[in-house]
Every structure is written in C-alpha cells, then in structure tokens.
Amino acid sequence: MLNFKTALKAEYIKRKGTGIYLLSLIMGIISPILLFIVAFFDDTIQDGGLPYNYFTTYIEKCLSPFAEFFFPLLIIITVSRFTQLDHKNGGWQLMETQPVNKFSIYFSKFTMILLSNLVAILAMVGFSFLLGWLSSLFIEVPKEASFAFEAGAVLQIITRLFLASLMLTAMQYLIAVLLSSFIWSIVIGFFGLLLNLFLQGFSVSATWYPFEILSKISDHKKGSDLGYWILYSEVVGIIGAFLLLYIGYQWYVHKKFMQAFFRKPARFAMLLVVITVCTGLITWIVKPNKMLNYSETVVAGKIEGTGKFSRLFVIDQFVKDTVAAIPITNNTFNYTIKQDIPLNKYLLQFDGAMQGEAVFGSKDSIYISLRTSKKANDIKVTGTRLPENRYQQQQGQGWSMAEYYLEENENIDNPDRFTEVLAEEWRDALKESDNFRTADNYVPKDDFYEKNRMMVTIRYLNLWNDYLKKRAAMFPGQKTPENAAIKEMKRTVPLNDESLLNESAYFDYLKATLIAGNTKDIDENTKSIQAIAKLPAGSFKDKMLYWQLNKSLKEASTADERASLMAAYGNSFSNRKYAGILRQYDKLLLSLTKGKPALPFEASTLDGKPFSLASLNGKHIVIDVWATWCSPCRVQSPYFEKLALKYKKYPIQFAAVSTDDRIDKWYVEAKTKSASVLQLHADNNRKFCDMYNIESIPRFIFIDPQGNFINAEMPYPDDKVFEKLIREALGLPEEK
C-alpha cells in the first residue's frame, strides 16, 4: 500500500505541465456550455408542467452529449496521453528499475486516469450548476422548478458516470500500455466510439460493450425503475473492468501474451478462472429478467400533486366497459380485482377527468403513480407489468417506407421491391420488440411478447393487403406473388384469436381476409358485414360484428341508412351488450345531425371567465376544435382566421376551442391569435369530445342562430366548400 502511494505521488509529479487535467476540465464543461447556448436561443428547452428540480434536470440534459460522446472521447485521449508519457521517454523501463512493484506502477497510472475521469465528471456537474444558475437569470424558469440542491440525485449521477467509465478506461488502458504507438489506442478507441453511435442507429447494442455502458446512462437518466442505486449495465462495467485489468496487468507484468498466460499451468488456470467467473457473472447479469406472476390481481398506487380524487376507473378500451371502479382515499388506493381479466391496455380514468393507460391482466400486481399539477400530469406504472408499460410508452409506430409507397402509389408496379421493403421493415420491427429492455434489464412477459409480435406483424400484413387492393385496381389480372416473408407473417397471425379482436388492426386484417375473394361490385363495408353475418354465433362473431357495424354506422351518410343497418344487424349479437352500445352510438350520431340542438359545453375564455354557448344565440357560430400539439390544426387555423376577419361584420361568430391538457401552452399560443376569433378552452375536454363525437382534430362545427347544428363535421377551411357553406347560411350570393 505504501508502495502504491509512493507510485501514485510520483505519477502526480510526472503529469506536471502536460495539461491533462485541464483537458479533462474542458471536456467536462463543453456539454453544460452547449446547453447554455442552446437554452439562450431556444426557450422551448424548458419543460414545465410538473414540479422538477432545475439543476438536476440541467445535469440530466447534459448527459447525452457528455456520456455518449465527450466523456468517452476524453477517456480515449487521456489514456493515450498518460501511457505515451512513458512510451515516449523510456519511462516504463525507468519505472521498472525503481524499488516499486509492477502492481503499483500499473495501477497508479490507472488511478491517475480515473482521477481525470472524475475531474471531467465533476466539471460537468459543477458547470451545470454554474451555467444553470446563470441561464436562470436570462431565461424565464417555470414556476414548477425548484432550485434546491439534490445531493442524493447529483451524487448518484456522479457515481454512475464514474462506474460506467471503468470498463472503457480499462480497455483503452490495456491497449495503450501494450501498443507503444499512440495511434493504435486512439484509432481503436475512435472506431469503437463511432461503431457504437452507428449501431445505435440500427438499434443493435450489447450491454457489455464499454461504450454502450456509458450511453445507457443517457438512455436512463433517472436510473433504475426499481429504486436501485446503480443499473445492471454499470455492474457489468465493474466486472468487465476487473476482467480487463486482470488481463492487462498480467500481460504487462510478463510482457508477452504467451508468457503471461500459457507458460505456466498456474497462470493459465488462473486466467481460466478469472475469465470463467467474470464472463459467467456478466452473462448472468445481461440475461434479461422477467417479472413473476402475482397470486391475485392488484391495482394499487398513489397520487401526488394538486387535486383530490375519489375514484379510479379501469376501462376496457374495446367497448369502454368499466372493469373496476377503485375507491381512492387520501390519494392512495389498493384494490384487488376479483374477476379474470385478459391482458390488455386498459384506460385509467381518475374521476372521469385525468386519463392514462396501463397494460396488465390477471395475476398482475401493478402500482400506478400519478403526478399531477394544474398544467400537466404523468402516469408511471410499475409492478409486475413494468416492462410492458415502459415498452408501450417508448414505442410509437415508426415511420414506414412501405406505407409511404402506398400513400404515394409508388412501386405498385414493382411487387418485388415492395415486398422486399415490407419484409425488411417487419423484421426490423420484430427485432426492436425483441431487443427491448428496461433500465433494470427486465423484458415483457411471454404473453405480452407473443401478442406484441402478432400486433407488429398485423401492421405489416395490413399494409400488404392494402397493397394487394391497389394492385388489383391498377393492374387487374396481374399476379402479385407472396414471398417467403409474407407467408411467414401470415403463419404468425392466427385467424381466430378472439383476444386480439380488441385491436382494430386485427379486425382490419380479418376483414380483408374475409372479403378477399368477393369480387362483386359493392362497397367494402357491405361485403364485410355480409360475410360477418354468416359467421357462427358466439363472442368471436360478436366482436367482429361490433367493429364492422360501428364502422358502417360512422361511415353511413344518412340517419336512414344507419337505422336500416341497426334493423338488419342489431339483433345478430349473442351478447346484447354490444347492441346496446351501438344503439347509444347511433343516438349520438343522430344528435349531431343537421337541425339537432348543439349541446352546451363548459369552456373558459382567455381571461378565465366561463363561457356559455347560449350567449351566442342569434348568431351563426363556427367552431374550430384544435390543440397546440396538433400540426394539421396549425395549417388550418390561418385560413380560419382569414375568414373570421372577412365576415367580421356579419352575424357570425368564429370560435376556437382548444382541447389541450396544458392550459399554459394554450394560453401562450391563443394570445397570439387574431382577436376576431373567440379563443376558448374546454374545461373538461374528455366530456366535450364524447359529446361532440370528436375523434380527431382539427374539427369544424357549424351551428345556426337558434343553436342547432348546420354541420357537425365541416370540410377544412382551406377547402372552398367551407366558405361556400358559410355564405349559403348567411344568405350571401355565391362569389365568382
């Protein structure tokens, strides 16, 4: 130990004048500086809504550039520079002829490099505080931000970064000590760094890859979902570092690889033991875990933040059945669901207002934490379905080339190309589903995994069916060969899985299969409903019929057509429940037809006053339903404003109703709009959307002076018909 301290102090003398630690400092502060500059020019970087710690968030934002690029880069450079000090000057031999053992020589130098890592980490954290504070002087910080010093969280980030850097440092050190030319360790390091960035683009990654261990920190900034201090990847890093240091040290001591490990049986045996134990441990840790089933089905949780809630409704998304109504006391709840429920994505509704989703099923114990404020809310689901819920949160349906081809009618003449692209996308999507891991290396359970594979496949099968349709229309008589991948996709998805029928995509797929052979010249809905009517009675048919009838009703052009649909098929259900729901729906659609009274809804104006629809009686009303996050809404709103200005003098009121969850965002944006449009925010946007059957936005609603609908679903204002309808209603002549 004395020996080691001696060597360390000597190393400290040696680094004098090299500027190595200055470089560490600089590499550490680049990320906070970049963020500072970005924040200065772009204030959208501040995300508010829920309470958060300003400084910790600032540090977390620095983690991506730091942990994925600047920090590994620094390690590559520092390791090379430290070892070059001795390679260049004959220092290794000088050190080895001093009364200091090789262990001290090897590890004192390694310690110096770790010190450089620590300098960089502390510089990053320290400057985050400094520049974070500085930027708070120039930029408006949301009220939710707290400026407290979160010692625990900061220390955790520092510790994690340090541990995650160990394996990369040990690897670079091994290379740089053995190969005396500086170029090799730098080239190998750069290549490794680039390879990692490159592979990430292909969602290929291995947890034991030293660079990946560091980038895991930026992937999981908050660390473990299960409350562990460090992640499994960091544990892998520690073991990997040990392994590499062992090999590197032995190699260094005995100079030659053969000499170090193969000349003496004892050395070889030791190597085998170390490799076996380390790789064994790493394999064991890297192997994904699955949550175990629970003995019963439990839904528990807590609510933090503003607002008190009395009940949580767990709702089946298919027919909006309430699976459980869970009482909430003092903003906590713990409830056992007695009946068997299938694995599904359920809707969570807190007192009919706040809403979220959770994936679970029977024999699951899930814990729901809702954080809520006046402006925003956030739901986290942990427990036995933690991985499934994380997966759902992260994976949106990605962009698809095949889908683009279909939209643009490209490659309809080239089935080979289309099938190839489709098959490749399908395989990639499956791979993405297979590779998903939580921060703590948990993967979804088999039932979810199987279902997800099918859902992914169904998406691509539906694209395939759309393609077949287009081809049949554009190139009738030409064959479209199915390749092996398509056949495999079809094998993956069974045609009779009732549990999948909760998803409309599966219904679309089954429908396409049912009517594939029908070449009669009638519309698809009719073909489909006729085919479904012929299915044997039972819950499978019920669900199919429910989907189709729902669709047919929605697409029916008149009330008469809907009435005849209900008359023909409304009684074909084995389970009366479905018929009841559809009747409700029919009624809702009827209530929105021309001449029916528009129901009053609760909304507030920009100055926070309540608004009533009745106050506008005597005027025509055109309503634009929109939200700040909706980009098609942004496209339409200038046309809408233009018309509002044009018809200012006429007895017509243009109004915009926002369905934003975040009132603050709405407020900022609505303020900038023309005063000729009355800006409103729906107080309870769920209720409003249900009442007006708003399934997508933008949506334009036209109401007459008596408060009755003229048109509950107008064309968009950029369409000439929109203005034509207004002029007709106002009794103005057609414009030439």
Next chain:
Amino acid sequence: MAENIISTHNLTFYYSKSRKALDDVSLNIPKGSIYGFLGPNGAGKSTTMRLLTGILPEQGNAITVFGSPLQEQVPHVFNRMGSLVESPALYLHLSGYDNLRYIAQMRRVPETRIPEILELVDLQRDAKRKAKHYSLGMKQRLAIGMALMSEPELLLLDEPVNGLDPNGMRDIRRLLVRLNKEKGTTIFVSSHLLSEIERMCTHVGIISRGKLRFEGTIEELALQSGACKIQVTLKDAPKWHTGLLPEIPSVILENEKQLTLELPDREAIPEFLRSLVTKGANTYEIKILNGLEEWFMSLINQK
C-alpha cells in the same frame, strides 16, 4: 578472492526458439570494481543489462545479486542498485529538477538530496530547464544523476558515453571514477569502445555473439594480448634493422626512420631501451602499438 556483487551462472536467454541471445554467460563482478562489459553492437550487452535489471524476465534463475537470486529481490533490490538502461530514460516534458524529484519520490529519498545530485552531475544551472532542451551530454548526466539518487551500492550503466563528444566522455569517466573511489560504488558499465573501458575499468568482460569470450582484470587483459609490439623511431633504421635481426626475429623495417618489433611483454621495454642506448642508437621516440586492439578484433570475430 573479493566478494562478487553480481554473478551469473551460465546465463542463457532466447528471444525465440531459433534466436539465442545469450549462451552460457557466467559473469563475476567483484565488489568495488569498475567492470567494463565490452562487445560490439548486437553482441548481447543490452540483453544482459536488461536481464540484470529485471526489465527482461529471466528464463531460469541464473542471476545472483548481493548474494541472493535477483528474481527474489525485485523490486526492492533497486533500493541498492541504480541503473541506466537504454539511455537516457527521462521525462522530457519535465525539468531536470522535476525528473530528480520524481525519482526521489519513487525511491523515497528526501528531496534535499536533489541539490547534491545536481552538483555531482554539474547541472545546477540548468535544473529548471525542461529536459527536452538539454544537450545529449546533459541528458546523459541527468540520467546518471537519477540513477545515483539513492546512493546505490551498485550502478549499472548501459553505454553511458554513447554519442558523446570527447569532453562529455571525459566528464562522465571522471564522475564514475570519482564515485568508485569516494563512495566505493561498484560500477558495471557496458561499452563497445575498448579504449573507454581500458581507461577507467578495473575489470573487463568481453562478449561477442552471445558468448563471454574473456573475463578478468585490466592487467590480465594486457597480458592476454601476449607480446608487446613497439615502434621505434631512430637514426639509420636499416642499419639497426640488420643489427637487431639475429637477436629479435620479429623486427621489421617500416621506413628509413622506423622499426617495429615485438617484445615478450611491457616489462621488457626498459631493458630493451637501455641496451639500444648503450649500443649508441640515436632514438627519438618509442611507442607501444596497441596489440590489444588487434587481439580484441580477433576475439570478437571468433565463431
């Protein structure tokens, strides 16, 4: 017989199966000696040096230092042993002073010793300059200073005068002789220059192609060269040539004024001179021709 500070017993070393660098080398370096280790480039000098310092791991257990196997003593043996291998190993980005400070730390010697060393190697005025701005001689002196930091009993120097000008060579030579006299330091110094070794060493070992060809004191070395060859410059050389021929058959007439001839040894020179003068020869100059050089050349060219 004096106690040996280093001895090797049939030291053999292979770089690879087909490349034998050292073959049965048995060295004996007596305490208090300046041992010159002589051989042409590539003879195995550096390999021996690296083995003696433990930089190269020994294949076997043939080296004994201070009476015990070297392998058992690494690295604490360096408390008693200073070395300069593949010179000059020093940190060019540090000043001379910091280089010494580094060694002082490594050897746990108080830093107060640094000025002494600086004086010893005559670098007081350049202590604050970075080593990369030093001349080769200064670098060499600094490296020797570093090796002397902990007042070692034994100093191993690999080609310490390599590449130096005559002045630099002389400085180092003087330094080593002084150390040996004043502190009793045993010095093992390698060189490929016979003249260097001759000038300062008490003992010599000659190595060539991995084999030790000779080991002994400098006097024994002189004897090894056999007969002593001298050159005499005198008046009427042809006449004396004929006169001396019956007595000394090896006499050769070089030119009008010079003769060369061989005597049994150096001790025979005064007697020969006296007889020449008695016989009335006008002698201007008498010079010992270096027979050692020729002998050395033939030695190292042995297969």
